[in-house]
Amino acid sequence: MYLDTAATAPVRREVLEAMWPYLAGGEQGVFGNPSSTHETGRRAADALAAARAELAELLGCRPGEVVLTAGGTEADNLAIKGIALASTRGRHVITTALEHEAVAESVGFLSRALGFRSTVLPNTSDGRIDPEALAEALAAAPDTALVSIQHASNEIGTVQPIAELAAVARAAGVPIHTDAVQTAGWLDVRLGGPGGLGGPDGLGVDAISIAGHKFGAPKGVGALVVRAGTPLEPLLHGGGQERGRRSGTENVAGAVALATALRLARDESRDVAAAAAARDALIDGIESRVAGAFLTGSREHRIPNHASFCFPGTAGEAVLLELERRGVTCSSGSACAAGRDEPSPVLLALGIAPEVAQTAVRFTLPHGFTVDDAALVVDRVVDAVAALARR
Numbered sequence: 001m002y003l004d005t006a007a008t009a010p011v012r013r014e015v016l017e018a019m020w021p022y023l024a025g026g027e028q029g030v031f032g033n034p035s036s037t038h039e040t041g042r043r044a045a046d047a048l049a050a051a052r053a054e055l056a057e058l059l060g061c062r063p064g065e066v067v068l069t070a071g072g073t074e075a076d077n078l079a080i081k082g083i084a085l086a087s088t089r090g091r092h093v094i095t096t097a098l099e100h101e102a103v104a105e106s107v108g109f110l111s112r113a114l115g116f117r118s119t120v121l122p123n124t125s126d127g128r129i130d131p132e133a134l135a136e137a138l139a140a141a142p143d144t145a146l147v148s149i150q151h152a153s154n155e156i157g158t159v160q161p162i163a164e165l166a167a168v169a170r171a172a173g174v175p176i177h178t179d180a181v182q183t184a185g186w187l188d189v190r191l192g193g194p195g196g197l198g199g200p201d202g203l204g205v206d207a208i209s210i211a212g213h214k215f216g217a218p219k220g221v222g223a224l225v226v227r228a229g230t231p232l233e234p235l236l237h238g239g240g241q242e243r244g245r246r247s248g249t250e251n252v253a254g255a256v257a258l259a260t261a262l263r264l265a266r267d268e269s270r271d272v273a274a275a276a277a278a279r280d281a282l283i284d285g286i287e288s289r290v291a292g293a294f295l296t297g298s299r300e301h302r303i304p305n306h307a308s309f310c311f312p313g314t315a316g317e318a319v320l321l322e323l324e325r326r327g328v329t330c331s332s333g334s335a336c337a338a339g340r341d342e343p344s345p346v347l348l349a350l351g352i353a354p355e356v357a358q359t360a361v362r363f364t365l366p367h368g369f370t371v372d373d374a375a376l377v378v379d380r381v382v383d384a385v386a387a388l389a390r391r
C-alpha cells in the first residue's frame, strides 16, 4: 500500500490520455511549438490557451495570472526571488520555520547573495502561525518586500489561516505568497480576494505555487499564480514566453495535464470528507494502540489525507523498514530531507526534542483510502513497533 502521496502520486490514466495528442505527431497530433506561426504551431497555441483558461477557472484567477513552471520548486523560486527582486519597498522578507526547502533556500539565497534580511515568524506547537504575529513583524519592518507562508506543511500537515494572514499583509500593502503544493487537489486554492475573479472566497494572497505531481499530473509541471499588478522579475530569460515572466518553449501537454488533473480533483471534492474520516481513524488507531506515539501538527487544521507521528523510543528509519516489510510504504517526512541524519527543522520548530524528531513517520493517503484501509494500517504499525521492541 503506497502511503506517500505527499512525496508524489501516480499520473492518472485520464490525465495521460488527455496529454497524449499534445505529445504525438500524425493525424491527431498537436505537438507544435506554440510560438510557431504556421498551422501546427497555431493549433498548439490554441490548446495552450484552452488549458490556461481552464486552469484560471479552477484557480479563481485570470488566464494571464497563470505562469506555467516546471514544478513546485520553480514556482516557489520565481515567487520569492521574482517578487523580492522587483520590489521597491526594501530588502526584507517574512517567512516561517515550517517551509519547504524550495521556499527556505530561496529566502536563504536572497540573504546570502543579495543582503536581504529575513524574519521567521513564531509558530504554535501544532505549527500554526498567528495573524497577529505577522501584523507585528510587518509593523517592525516597513521595508518588507514579501511575505511567504505555506498553505500547508508537507511534513506535519498543518493548514495555515492563510486568508486571515493575507488580509494582514494586504492591509500593510505587502505582497504575500503561499506554497499550496500540498493542498492543491484537496482544498480550495483559488486566488480570490479583492480584485480576484474567485470572489471573496479563495486564499486572497498575491501568489500561489502548485505542483502537478501531487495530484495526478506528471512530475516537472506546475504553476505560479501571480495576481495582476504584482511586480515580478523573471528568473529565466530568453524568448519571452509566459508574458515575459518565464522564458522557454511551453510544455503544452504538461499544461493540459495540470488542468485535467486539477479538474478531476475538484470534481471529486466530495471525497474530502471521506478522506478526513479515514485519516482520523488512522490517527485515533495509532494514538490509542501504540504506547507513546503522538500526532505531529494540528489535529483540527489538517490536510485531509495527512497523518504524521513521532514514535518515541524507536528509530524512525527502523519503523519505516518494518512497515515496508509489511507492505506499507511511507516516509519520515519531507522526501527531500529523507535519508539525512539531522532531525527535521520543522519538527524542531514545534519544540520536539531532536531525538524524538528522529522517530518521525508520515502517512499521506491516496484518494479512495478508506476507514477499513486505516484499520489494516494501524494493525501493521502496531505489529512493526512491537517487532522493534522485541529486538
Ligand SMILES: Cc1ncc(COP(=O)(O)O)c(C=O)c1O
Pocket: 006, 007, 070, 071, 072, 073, 074, 076, 100, 102, 152, 153, 154, 179, 181, 182, 211, 212, 213, 220, 222, 335
Ligand atoms: C510544500 C512543497 N513545496 C514545494 C515542493 C517542491 O515541488 P516539486 O517537487 O514539484 O519541485 C514540494 C515537494 O515535495 C512540497 O511538498
